Amino acid sequence: MKAMIIKEIGTTAVFQLAEKPKPTATLGHMVVEVKATSVNPIDTMLRSVELPWSENLPEILHGDVAGIVSEIGADVTEFSIGDEVYGMAGGLNGIDGALAEFMLVDVRLMAKKPKTLSMKQAAALPLTPAVKSVQLNLGNLITQLDDNNQTTPVLAIYGPSSFES
Numbered sequence: 001m002k003a004m005i006i007k008e009i010g011t012t013a014v015f016q017l018a019e020k021p022k023p024t025a026t027l028g029h030m031v032v033e034v035k036a037t038s039v040n041p042i043d044t045m046l047r048s049v050e051l052p053w054s055e056n057l058p059e060i061l062h063g064d065v066a067g068i069v070s071e072i073g074a075d076v077t078e079f080s081i082g083d084e085v086y087g088m089a090g091g092l093n094g095i096d097g098a099l100a101e102f103m104l105v106d107v108r109l110m111a112k113k114p115k116t117l118s119m120k121q122a123a124a125l126p127l128t129p130a131v132k133s134v135q136l137n138l139g140n141l142i143t144q145l146d147d148n149n150q151t152t153p154v155l156a157i158y159g160p161s162s163f164e165s
Helices: 041-048 119-123 127-139
Strands: 002-005 016-019 029-037 064-072 084-088 102-106 110-112 143-145 151-153
Touching: 029 119, 064 102, 064 119, 084 119
Parallel strands: none
Antiparallel strands: 002 016, 029 064, 029 102, 064 084, 084 110, 143 151
16 A cells, blocks of 8 residues: 655654555454545644654644544454544554554544545544543633632633644
């Protein structure tokens, strides 16, 4: 299969078109024919900045993916070949990502794509809700003292972008 790979940290010039073996489905995983991916700040950082996990950098970046299931592991029951799916399932921590024709994904990180969304729209979704979920869960940990010196949780509401300061 064709894939865009990197072998070093740098500018966009480090991307190389390469021929890689097509992944095969394993237990708890499926192979997705990639139809769309999206670029997030994490993708840019992984390519351009030395990070704690840079030593374990996958050759194929980008975690957000939308595509069609082409092969499923023997124990996978929640998806079928031909299903349109999306999720955030690679491109980090040594797991190859979506800048390839096919991607091996953990089924726990995928969902069936809503029929009302195009592949491009679905590929743009996964990271943003994941970040929001973490932020909202962290917001539940933020407390304030009330008039009786008791702590009460504070709900933190964030704006529509993926990362805020």
